[in-house]
Amino acid sequence: MKAQHITLALEGADFEIQLLQFDPPPGTDPEVHPTNLRKLGFNHLAFRVDDIEAATAHLVANGVTLLSDEMDYISRKLRLFEGPEGITFELVERDA
Template sequence: MVKNPDHVTIAVTDLERSKHFFELLDFELKITDVISGEEVAKYMDVPDIEADHLTMVLKGAEPRFEIQLLHYRNPKIFSDPKISNLARPGYNHLCFKVENIELAVDHLRKNGIKIRSHIMEYLHRKLVYIEGPEYITVELAEWL
């Protein structure tokens, strides 16, 4: 039934900072739009919605994979640092495969990205957690 991931949407309060984060992970901006109106409000169950909607595409990914950034103008949203607690129900983290985890971590650190854990080996991979936009957790994995 399901073939592959298509996209992940992240609601953000700081659009430029979030865009920059995913550019560091080799995503490029492809579409900038503003969503609003009755049809979208009904679909998302968000009355009076108005939001910037940026589509960022992972370079070279086959099949295509997108991160969509949703920046609400209305209603106003707030950031919750408690979302970074991985011992809670719901969304836990998103993981990206990398070729060299040490180089990736070095690149992200040099660009001000918070590394949440040490690199560890588990299930034939090197793994590390990093802090993404709005305190979400992003994991990097290098297959051994």
């Protein structure tokens, strides 16, 4: 998956906002699964964690569905999960 992105990260804040433009652009298929990250608009919510392996084990042990293997992306470890009502959520661990 390729994307250009702009990230807003306020110094001292525990959150950031990221806008993505995927390449190629998303399709217009109305039957696309809701966890397709190429769809237009809000597509997922990410949470920063200190230990992605421990957080993953906790979620899986409590019945949360994994949507991806662990990925390395721009000095971060990422993993996607199926959240409430089919919304995709992501865990992010930044490299030290």
